[in-house]
Amino acid sequence: MADNDAPATLPQAGEPGTFAVDVGQATSKPTYRADQSGAPPKLRVSNLSVTYIDRKGNRTEAVRDVSFDILDKPDSGEIVVFLGPSGCGKSTILKAVAGLLPPTKGEVLIDGELVTDVGRDRGMVFQAYTSFGWLTVRENVEYGLKLKGMPKSERRKISDSILKSVGLADFADRYPKDLSGGMKQRVAIARTLVNNPRVVLMDEPFGALDPQTRWGMQSLLLEVSRAENNTILFVTHDVSEAVYLADTIYVLSQRPAQILHRIHVPAFPVRDIALKSAPEFRAVEKQLLDLIYAPANS
Ligand SMILES: Nc1ncnc2c1ncn2[C@@H]1O[C@H](COP(=O)(O)OP(=O)(O)OP(=O)(O)O)[C@@H](O)[C@H]1O
Ligand SMILES: [Mg+2]
Numbered sequence: 001m002a003d004n005d006a007p008a009t010l011p012q013a014g015e016p017g018t019f020a021v022d023v024g025q026a027t028s029k030p031t032y033r034a035d036q037s038g039a040p041p042k043l044r045v046s047n048l049s050v051t052y053i054d055r056k057g058n059r060t061e062a063v064r065d066v067s068f069d070i071l072d073k074p075d076s077g078e079i080v081v082f083l084g085p086s087g088c089g090k091s092t093i094l095k096a097v098a099g100l101l102p103p104t105k106g107e108v109l110i111d112g113e114l115v116t117d118v119g120r121d122r123g124m125v126f127q128a129y130t131s132f133g134w135l136t137v138r139e140n141v142e143y144g145l146k147l148k149g150m151p152k153s154e155r156r157k158i159s160d161s162i163l164k165s166v167g168l169a170d171f172a173d174r175y176p177k178d179l180s181g182g183m184k185q186r187v188a189i190a191r192t193l194v195n196n197p198r199v200v201l202m203d204e205p206f207g208a209l210d211p212q213t214r215w216g217m218q219s220l221l222l223e224v225s226r227a228e229n230n231t232i233l234f235v236t237h238d239v240s241e242a243v244y245l246a247d248t249i250y251v252l253s254q255r256p257a258q259i260l261h262r263i264h265v266p267a268f269p270v271r272d273i274a275l276k277s278a279p280e281f282r283a284v285e286k287q288l289l290d291l292i293y294a295p296a297n298s
Helices: 090-098 137-147 152-166 181-193 212-227 239-245 273-277 279-293
Strands: 041-052 059-070 078-082 105-112 122-125 198-204 231-236 248-252 259-264
Touching: 041 090, 059 090, 059 105, 059 259, 078 090, 078 212, 078 239, 090 122, 090 198, 090 231, 105 122, 122 181, 137 152, 152 181, 152 279, 181 198, 181 212, 181 259, 212 231, 212 239, 231 239, 239 273, 248 279, 273 279
Parallel strands: 078 231, 078 248, 122 198, 198 231
Antiparallel strands: 041 059, 041 105, 248 259
């Protein structure tokens, strides 16, 4: 349900019983406005605007006045999905949250602290494959754990387990150049998740995967978020993926990215592959598609 239309009694995302989704009428104007009058929560993005200026002085406004809060839910993981068309500014938002890109205007706060640089509390899986070419798959995955000074035997146990989960157990001693694009991306995912950052930033991480592997990785992500209680900010332009993974979806406009709607996804009792063909899942997908693709009424 679009937030500002929500009746006061509607349960919050993730609470048992949250089942009503009524995304309201399509509009190309923002219907969502974050209320940021309270103390900053776990993550606050406030009036974020980013304009790129290239060497010739050409300006590209990528993000305009984006504000959202993500609360700390210590007893439950949360997956927040940004859904928007190609080139709208999704990666730019994630990079600003990661501390890789200074905002032109606005700010990013983690636990009330201004983000000015990258930090171990945030881990990012980039849209392009980013494994270290000179390290084996296992060494890539263990890299962050080694930096933390974890003993070899412990590292090995953890990397064995995550490599199995992402289907790369047989490739532990190979180098990234020997892997396909999708496999490299799975190395990057494993390398980020293994460090268990409180905020995981994932930029279309499953784009290069075949449907079956993609479903497996989506299930893995749901398991990780449940087990580790971390917050996952996940970017996609796949509506079905958004509904399957998300507790909350932010629908973004065409560039410059603005938040058009914030949608609570029902707390489906079980999220498994069968859910994807269930009528209640299809209904949410359809409402979301109608919202995105119906001709704008204003
Ligand atoms: N380093 C840069 N310098 C100049 N312009 C940039 C730069 N990075 C991105 N842009 C521009 O900013 C806009 C938003 O880019 P961004 O990568 O955030 O989009 P996106 O929503 O992630 O797209 P996609 O879904 O295709 O990955 C685009 O018009 C892009 O050309
Ligand atoms: Mg992108």
